[in-house]
Amino acid sequence: METATQILLLVAAAIRLATPLLLAALAGLYAERSGVIDLSLEGKMLAGAFAGAAVASVTGSVWVGALGAILTGIVLSLLHGFATVTHRGNQVVAGMAINIAMAGLIPTVAQAIFALGGQTPQLGPAQRFLNVALGNNALTFFAFLAVPATGWLLYRTGWGLRLRAVGENPYAVDTAGLPVARLRYQALLVNGALAGLAGAYLSMAANAGFSRDMTAGKGYLAIAALIFGRWAPVPTMLACLLFAFADAAQAQLQTVRILPSQFVGALPYILTVLVLALVGKGGGMPKALGIPYVKERGA
Amino acid sequence: MSSEITPARRAGIEVAVVASALIAAFAVAGIVLAVIGADPIEAFGILVYGAFGYPEAIGYTLYYATSYMFAGLAVWVALKAGIFNIGGEGQAYLGGLGAALPCLFLDTLPPILLLPLAMISAAVFGAGWAAIPGYLQARRQTHVVVTTIMFNFIAGALMTYLLNNWLLAPGGGSPETRSFAPQAIMPALHEILALVGIKIAHSPANLSLLVALLAVACTWTFMFRTVWGYETRVVGANPNAARYAGIDPGAVILRTMLISGALVGLVAVNEVMGVHKRLILDFPAGAGFVGIAVALMARESAIGLVLASVLFAALAQGSLDLVIDMPMINREVVRLIQGVLILFCGALPSLFRKFITRLLTQSPAAAQAGAL
Numbered sequence: 001m002e003t004a005t006q007i008l009l010l011v012a013a014a015i016r017l018a019t020p021l022l023l024a025a026l027a028g029l030y031a032e033r034s035g036v037i038d039l040s041l042e043g044k045m046l047a048g049a050f051a052g053a054a055v056a057s058v059t060g061s062v063w064v065g066a067l068g069a070i071l072t073g074i075v076l077s078l079l080h081g082f083a084t085v086t087h088r089g090n091q092v093v094a095g096m097a098i099n100i101a102m103a104g105l106i107p108t109v110a111q112a113i114f115a116l117g118g119q120t121p122q123l124g125p126a127q128r129f130l131n132v133a134l135g136n137n138a139l140t141f142f143a144f145l146a147v148p149a150t151g152w153l154l155y156r157t158g159w160g161l162r163l164r165a166v167g168e169n170p171y172a173v174d175t176a177g178l179p180v181a182r183l184r185y186q187a188l189l190v191n192g193a194l195a196g197l198a199g200a201y202l203s204m205a206a207n208a209g210f211s212r213d214m215t216a217g218k219g220y221l222a223i224a225a226l227i228f229g230r231w232a233p234v235p236t237m238l239a240c241l242l243f244a245f246a247d248a249a250q251a252q253l254q255t256v257r258i259l260p261s262q263f264v265g266a267l268p269y270i271l272t273v274l275v276l277a278l279v280g281k282g283g284g285m286p287k288a289l290g291i292p293y294v295k296e297r298g299a
Numbered sequence: 300m301s302s303e304i305t306p307a308r309r310a311g312i313e314v315a316v317v318a319s320a321l322i323a324a325f326a327v328a329g330i331v332l333a334v335i336g337a338d339p340i341e342a343f344g345i346l347v348y349g350a351f352g353y354p355e356a357i358g359y360t361l362y363y364a365t366s367y368m369f370a371g372l373a374v375w376v377a378l379k380a381g382i383f384n385i386g387g388e389g390q391a392y393l394g395g396l397g398a399a400l401p402c403l404f405l406d407t408l409p410p411i412l413l414l415p416l417a418m419i420s421a422a423v424f425g426a427g428w429a430a431i432p433g434y435l436q437a438r439r440q441t442h443v444v445v446t447t448i449m450f451n452f453i454a455g456a457l458m459t460y461l462l463n464n465w466l467l468a469p470g471g472g473s474p475e476t477r478s479f480a481p482q483a484i485m486p487a488l489h490e491i492l493a494l495v496g497i498k499i500a501h502s503p504a505n506l507s508l509l510v511a512l513l514a515v516a517c518t519w520t521f522m523f524r525t526v527w528g529y530e531t532r533v534v535g536a537n538p539n540a541a542r543y544a545g546i547d548p549g550a551v552i553l554r555t556m557l558i559s560g561a562l563v564g565l566v567a568v569n570e571v572m573g574v575h576k577r578l579i580l581d582f583p584a585g586a587g588f589v590g591i592a593v594a595l596m597a598r599e600s601a602i603g604l605v606l607a608s609v610l611f612a613a614l615a616q617g618s619l620d621l622v623i624d625m626p627m628i629n630r631e632v633v634r635l636i637q638g639v640l641i642l643f644c645g646a647l648p649s650l651f652r653k654f655i656t657r658l659l660t661q662s663p664a665a666a667q668a669g670a671l
Contacts, residue, residue: 083647087649089649101634102638105631105638108335108631118631227445279441280440
């Protein structure tokens with residue numbers, strides 16, 4: 001009985017912890033299936049987390065806050081697209097640039113607006129995502145429903161087919177008369193919205209307000225989950241659940257104190273490296289991932 | 300005006316590209332400062348004065364520049380092989396362990412033996428921490444950015460554990476080692492110059508600065524004058540061509556990651572042996588990430604790498620004065636400038652290059668060649 005309760009609690013915690021990872025990993029999935037590597041999930045989540053909490057705190061509305069997080073994510077995605085799609089810049093470098101710039105911009109703006117040492121004020125009940133059913137909030141339901149929705153979009157619609165094609169062979173897509181850049185921008189719009197929401201979950205659902213460095217590498221864990229999940233929705237969800245389960249188990253182990261707390265705390269990161277070492281480059285990688293598309297010019 | 304692109308003109312274009320990126324980065328920072336209600340001109344004035352305005356400030360700027368040179372070299376070397384080592388933070392942290400062990404446990408040795416030994420140890424530990432992500436990238440094609448970031452977090456946990464449980468100073472309350480003996484400390488520049496009768500202001504700048512400049516010279520010689528360096532550049536430019544030429548890209552990638560980790564491990568020589576004089580928590584303080592911006596600004600130029608290090612050192616030092624004079628500003632704004640510079644120098648160079656090349660040559664054909 002005791003152990004059954006323990007396991008149930010662990011599963012419930014894993015679902016909660018998986019939500020931001022899943023939203024971010026799905027964000028990455030849209031970008032990467034279209035051929036754009038997205039290492040800027042960390043920065044987009046951080047910006048989304050701050051924007052969501054800040055807007056909710058100022059307007060008093062959880063929904064306006066969530067909209068703020070979504071728009072912030074989209075703005076950063078458009079910046080990423082401008083550098084990598086329009087100007088064919090290095091996608092990895094552009095992603096890191098966004099992460100580092102956000103690590104500088106967000107605390108600066110937070111301090112300037114709220115003067116609370118880089119935090120937002122505590123959010124009240126009306127400004128947060130509260131549990132609606134089965135002990136979970138709306139964002140968690142949204143994240144897990146987004147998995148079949150993404151599967152349907154990718155594999156059952158014409159847009160999904162074109163999106164996958166542009167990530168595999170943009171030349172063929174271009175030859176068929178379809179706009180490569182526009183498709184990639186469309187993928188990036190979805191990407192920004194989901195990454196912003198992933199951040200909003202951290203500051204508006206899991207916590208009651210934004211605090212510094214609150215993403216703590218979750219954007220990178222999401223990329224690892226995406227690689228482990230072979231860029232497909234359901235396996236990516238399972239990978240997110242695995243990482244979240246390790247995180248939940250880690251929190252439980254901290255209370256038992258059989259291992260040094262620092263070692264236990266590093267478990268999710270160690271697990272990530274082990275998983276990546278196991279799958280290597282991984283099957284299912286979009287073939288044109290990371291390669292800027294240069295339209296052939298008439299010589 | 301000739302439309303030919305000579306090497307000199309190409310170098311001129313590169314300088315103009317970096318200069319434009321710099322202006323753009325400061326413009327973005329200036330706009331942010333203006334929006335949050337700080338006068339950007341006044342802020343940049345305080346920044347420059349805080350970095351270069353008085354003798355101690357210059358010493359502090361040189362101290363930061365030393366760490367950034369090591370970190371920048373590490374990222375630069377890896378980029379030449381086509382890999383993006385952003386694990387400098389964790390590798391420098393482990394380098395600190397490497398430096399501290401001989402300084403704590405072999406400090407009966409004379410400085411002439413102990414200092415080089417501790418330096419080598421710092422480099423070896425830094426290389427060791429880069430070895431696993433390097434191996435995984437070389438042999439399993441795992442994403443080196445993700446694994447090195449994970450290794451930064453793991454390094455943080457490992458060092459916190461070691462400092463709290465094994466290296467803690469006896470009777471000490473905070474998680475740090477005891478202070479090193481005098482023979483384990485890198486002499487400060489003002490001490491060295493005092494020996495020959497030159498008096499300069501006291502500052503943390505120390506002998507590591509000369510080690511860093513030497514490392515820059517050695518790295519450039521390695522990259523452009525040796526077979527290993529040539530192999531590194533071939534792998535970075537085209538791994539398939541390298542394979543046809545009989546070069547094993549995996550071996551080159553692993554080797555380059557080890558060199559990269561060793562270089563950033565030397566950050567510890569400056570920080571741990573030169574300034575803090577003991578091993579403390581989180582001493583790399585973001586130097587590993589500053590290295591990314593330094594490396595991308597350096598392009599092909601060793602002087603560029605040194606100047607970029609001094610620039611970020613000036614920002615780090617000047618921002619200390621800035622937050623005292625203008626309390627609404629957060630010191631993190633410096634990272635915004637780093638991020639924007641990385642974006643413009645690393646991901647968007649074509650934006651400025653096309654424009655500048657066209658301006659210089661006034662020929663669209665040459666502009667296109669310049670963009671390649």
